[in-house]
Amino acid sequence: MKLLMYILKKNDREGIDNETLGAAGIISKLEEEFREVVIAILNYSEDRNLRNLKEIIRETFDLIQICILILWRCHKEAKEFEEPNLVQQINLEHKDKLITERAWTPLTGIEINVKE
Numbered sequence: 001m002k003l004l005m006y007i008l009k010k011n012d013r014e015g016i017d018n019e020t021l022g023a024a025g026i027i028s029k030l031e032e033e034f035r036e037v038v039i040a041i042l043n044y045s046e047d048r049n050l051r052n053l054k055e056i057i058r059e060t061f062d063l064i065q066i067c068i069l070i071l072w073r074c075h076k077e078a079k080e081f082e083e084p085n086l087v088q089q090i091n092l093e094h095k096d097k098l099i100t101e102r103a104w105t106p107l108t109g110i111e112i113n114v115k116e
Contacts (some may be wrong), residue, residue: 005061005064005065005068005112006065006067006068007069007072007114008065008068008069018069018072018073019076021069026066026069026070026073027064030063030066030067030070033059033063033066034063034067035063036059036062036063037056037059037060037062037063039059040052040055040056040058040059040060041056043055071087072114074087075087075114092114106112
């Protein structure tokens with residue numbers, strides 16, 4: 001399975017600039033997308049059909065998209081602190097925490113390559 005996601009910069013039609021969007025806007029969108037995933041999962045658990053399964057997938061991609069925005073914004077901030085590899089470093093710490101400290105056994109990996 002190969003997936004393609006984007007770092008979304010701007011939407012002129014909606015009047016949204018993800019480079020300047022404030023914390024309140026990001027939090028609001030994160031909460032909205034989270035709620036939509038929860039509703040989609042509940043709908044599917046009540047009626048397991050292809051339409052509801054597709055909705056889980058669509059809403060999950062929306063949630064992932066806002067998470068990508070958060071990581072991208074953190075990366076930009078980290079560079080201002082002269083820590084250009086901070087997100088990668090914390091990603092490795094997270095991986096180690098899951099496997100070593102919490103004893104998770106990974107099934108497979110997902111590689112994310114951000115083109116700057």
